[in-house]
Amino acid sequence: MTERLIVIGGDAAGMSAASQARRRRGPQELEIIAFERGDYTSYSACGIPYFVADTVEDLESLIVRQPEVFRTKQQIDVRMRTEVTEIDLDKRAVKARSIDGGKETWEPFDQLMIATGGIPIRPPLGGIDAAGILGIQTLNDGVLVRQVIEDEDPKHAVVVGGGYIGLEMADALTARGIKVVLVETGEQPMSTLDPDMGEFVTKAMRAMDIEVLTNETVTAFELSDAGHVTGAVTDRRRLPADIVVLGIGTRPNVDLARAAGIEIGPSGGIVVDQQMQTSTEGVWAGGDCAEKFHLVSRAPVAIALGTHANKEGRVAGINIGGGYATFPGVVGTAVSKVCDIEVARTGLKETEADAAGFDHLTVTVDSTTRAGYFPGASPIRTKLIVEARSGRLLGAQIVGKEDAAKRIDALAVALWNEMTVDQMLNMDLSYAPPFAPVWDPVLIAARKAWEKVEATLQDES
């Protein structure tokens, strides 16, 4: 008997799940229908700021696989511009309708994959829904911003919030010749870093003529008679704005799941088990809508990132297809390039380590990406957050120019393996003058952290 898999959401998680399920079960065994609200499937959402900046010129290049390819090569019935409005777990069916009109239909399923992604956080401010105020989540959003830039020729932009997308969009809008003011409520933008590391980002942005206002909050928007945004009002001033980008971040899009009675976790994401199955048998979730387990804090977290979405979708799809796979969790690795600064983090930052109950110490090391004498050696700052007595690595942050950020991966793997800095300081990391000083910055940081741990232990004994 043929089973039916319904996928809600054509993003990386949804389409990875569909593809993996198909690899294991042919069309005679498993019918697959995927519903996608927008005009695009399986695209790189992380590429949107670069598309807006025109660094990436071709929209098509952001799309990993077109709907037509899913249909013809994999017999996955992708229904574009079609919205799922309800999930009925008793009937085991979803209600769907074309967003271009037409009647709603109930589509039954045996297996359901929820990949509804995230939605940009829109603070409850006066005028927030006005024309010209844009969140960045889907490729449709990216297309819209680009269209606004080209059609309306905005001169002034306000970016609300200095999260990754906010910073990357500030950079992108500047690249398009627009004067950008970024307003950040906190002490520094890029609040995923500790403030002492985040300030490098602020400096780099200011050097690129982006105005960065910190400890300042947007409280309302001003609109024209026609209802288009004309300015943002903060607790300190009024800023002219022809375009506003919301860069506060996203939250898991779980309204459908919640309404159906599927368990939502403390992070706001859908609760899943190791196999990416939700609280309901045969109902799976993955991507930005699904909660992730943080391997260091051991707490559930909501992290919107394409690489997690792809992995989670793959795991769900393997299990839907009758195989076995698990997704163990994340360590909070992230990397970004803002103006000419590369930033990376993994694990817990200081306040997160506090919140998780870790007594910790930190070390920060300034070094170079190559041997100091080698042409092109570039400054790199490495910070480690370490458990005070055990010396266990809890987190790491890197800020630098070229060749800096990807080095976070060695630290992410160390975290993954719960290494202590004592173990790490002798690790066999690659060395040659064009690639690192003879003591790699990571090793220096580990060594200094261990010395600090030892000193703490001696003080206490």
Next chain:
Amino acid sequence: MTERLIVIGGDAAGMSAASQARRRRGPQELEIIAFERGDYTSYSACGIPYFVADTVEDLESLIVRQPEVFRTKQQIDVRMRTEVTEIDLDKRAVKARSIDGGKETWEPFDQLMIATGGIPIRPPLGGIDAAGILGIQTLNDGVLVRQVIEDEDPKHAVVVGGGYIGLEMADALTARGIKVVLVETGEQPMSTLDPDMGEFVTKAMRAMDIEVLTNETVTAFELSDAGHVTGAVTDRRRLPADIVVLGIGTRPNVDLARAAGIEIGPSGGIVVDQQMQTSTEGVWAGGDCAEKFHLVSRAPVAIALGTHANKEGRVAGINIGGGYATFPGVVGTAVSKVCDIEVARTGLKETEADAAGFDHLTVTVDSTTRAGYFPGASPIRTKLIVEARSGRLLGAQIVGKEDAAKRIDALAVALWNEMTVDQMLNMDLSYAPPFAPVWDPVLIAARKAWEKVEATLQDES
């Protein structure tokens, strides 16, 4: 009572040991004398090819710390151009003499640190000791090569052997406008890589107009009446040569230690325990002269690399100073840049995995350093060597252009922790379009390797 530490060799291992011992024990407690044959202490030997190429112009910049600084800041009595010619373990003394003449004296020690480094392998060929035939090991060697280039204006160079130093020197000599022929006995140069990865190095060198002769062996040298090299003879042809560089590699320089009765291991290096102590109490060794434990093959190995020398010297010095530290071993990580190609390896290559008794399989993945659509995305080839049934990572190799090689570190840390590819495929490596595709090449390779392991298990069941 004041003890005395004698250090034989002013390289990174010797001087790190001296410095660390001094940090823990002041001059009243520990007198430190360091003997160095050459004119330089504590320098970057790995920087020599770049000094020859004139990429690094300033000799001084290769020197981490001058003898005078050791003397004045650390009260370490560094005696330059002074050679130790004998170790007497019964008397606990070394015989030393100035290489500029003068009488030999016996210097007693309580602790002895042997840091005699490596010596270039000189094949027993006719004419090998002629003028113009140069090994590259010490900074003095580098100065000599540069002097030969400037004084003799050589037109043709032959590099014997395609090890790291051979390849880097071929690159350096080419940069100086000299026509270089590299002769390699094996199938490919860079024999620390598997041949399928090494061939990229050959291609890159040929593209830079370096002639690479493989499966060919230098059998003799031709000399002028004045005794200067004029050519190299191989088993196939005669090559003109105004300068010959030996690039076969080095072996541990253990003649002194062996003569004294200190145990030498199967790798040819001095046997040391976890604390870098030799078979004789109070006699320590580190750097290129000391044997290392390979954490994957679990066999002793001789690997000449500045980063190991620094770490081992640090460990020995802490222990000499009354502290406690251990050096756990190496996983065989190495990285190099040859022409415009970056190459990196860690763990075991295929033949090494065979020799260690591992049944293994391999995967090779071609990907890009950035998201495929992102400007500047550059090809990167990643190869994994994996134990056939367990899926345990045994080794990895990366070849690419910019931003490729340093990625080996994540794999080195995975090896260090004895991870399986099944565990690795979900690792939280950093992702953003300027830094990696959404599936990092390392993760793709791990995933494909795991699929291959699963297929093997299924075939066998």
